[in-house]
Amino acid sequence: MQLKLLDERLRGTKFVSLACRSILNSPQQTGMDFWSLNPYVGCEFGCSYCYARYAHRYVVERARDAGKLSDAEFRDFRGPGGWEAFERRIFVKQQVLSALDSDLRRFFRSAGAPGRPSAPIVIGTATDPYQPAERRFRITRAILERLACYEGLSVGIITKSPLVARDVDVLRRLAQRNAVEVYVSLITVDAALLRTVEARSPVPAARLRALARLSAAGVNSGLIIAPVLPGITDDVPHLEALFRAARDSGARFVCAGPLRLYAAVRDRFLPVIRQHFPALVERYTRAYAGHASAPPAYATALARRIERLRAKYGLPLHRMEDRYRPREPAQQELLP
């Protein structure tokens, strides 16, 4: 294997280096109206609805084509079902700071005027920047520290991990001369229910404590409820519990969006529905037949429900659905 093994866990997870010349993806590369950055390819949290799995596959295929993986290693890095390796073979991007400096020159050039960037930079659009690997490799922290040397940026961070609170010092420093938004992601406060769809993600209480810590430190933070799972987490009691928890944790905003069921997600997610929610199989199959988006009538009804809760709990509904809407990442988004 020409990819360097950086670390290995007892349960078999391997962390390998991925040299990178570029780390910021432009809106032109992704088709989105913001720049994106993902320090890791793959994620140990292993959410069954995760839409970044196929991009991991693409990186593995490129490594094989470049002669960096033997056939046996390629099979290992794919996994028997094609989706497991995303959770157990994590690529850690290297040389990220020199790549970032060079990409930021491109970023500022595209902004038109120095110091006046036109689009936000969002960290964690495809994989979680505070997944367990970050505890050891600290790539996200290094990136934030480098971004804090600049001014006039608008930086968003999306994560399910309480590890984000470790970086409260650098987030505060970053926010002195830049706009910062931290989105703590949580789909339900019910820990047992959460475990049926998210294999190894942090428990709700830990995420909410992190949100409270960030809020108390003055970091502009809120809750992102996505994906809302039809028939599972979309009822008023579930959503209301999340809004209550957000308010109690000092969240400054809440945003939410329904599940998008991309083709690459179905192989992993639908068996989970079949196993834990068999009565919903028919509903999901029908609702998402031939497209990834939730049916428009469902999305509208959900938006109304969210809006009522927003008003009740006095939390502004952040327009993240428009700006950083959950979607299938472009293949380039995870490439080095």
Ligand code: SF4
């Ligand atoms: S935390 Fe995010 S990147 Fe990681 S598996 Fe879950 S959805 Fe995917």
